[in-house]
Amino acid sequence: MKERLIFASLDQPRKPDKGLRDGSCNRTACQAPLKGERQWTMDDFMVVGGKLYYCHRCARDFNAWDRQIGVPLRCTPVPPPEQARITRDADLPQVSSFHG
Numbered sequence: 001m002k003e004r005l006i007f008a009s010l011d012q013p014r015k016p017d018k019g020l021r022d023g024s025c026n027r028t029a030c031q032a033p034l035k036g037e038r039q040w041t042m043d044d045f046m047v048v049g050g051k052l053y054y055c056h057r058c059a060r061d062f063n064a065w066d067r068q069i070g071v072p073l074r075c076t077p078v079p080p081p082e083q084a085r086i087t088r089d090a091d092l093p094q095v096s097s098f099h100g
């Protein structure tokens, strides 16, 4: 599995919006666009209170794996109220900078 991840990171360039809300799935081998899609979060252990965003398919895979090995599920679905903001954000110009 480690080898596969290393291979994926070499094979796939990282999108600048990787892991961001309405950006791209944080799984390097996936990076599916999240805007308008069902999104899931995982706690970012590198940042206090940070969240990483994943697509539905990857989150389902992660949770299925966690269930299999008997650890707490890592991915949490983004609640509907947050999804409702996507339409408003769509009117904004392309995000060109990160916060912090």
Ligand SMILES: [Zn+2]
Pocket: 025, 026, 027, 030, 031, 032, 054, 055, 056, 057, 058, 059
């Ligand atoms: Zn994904």
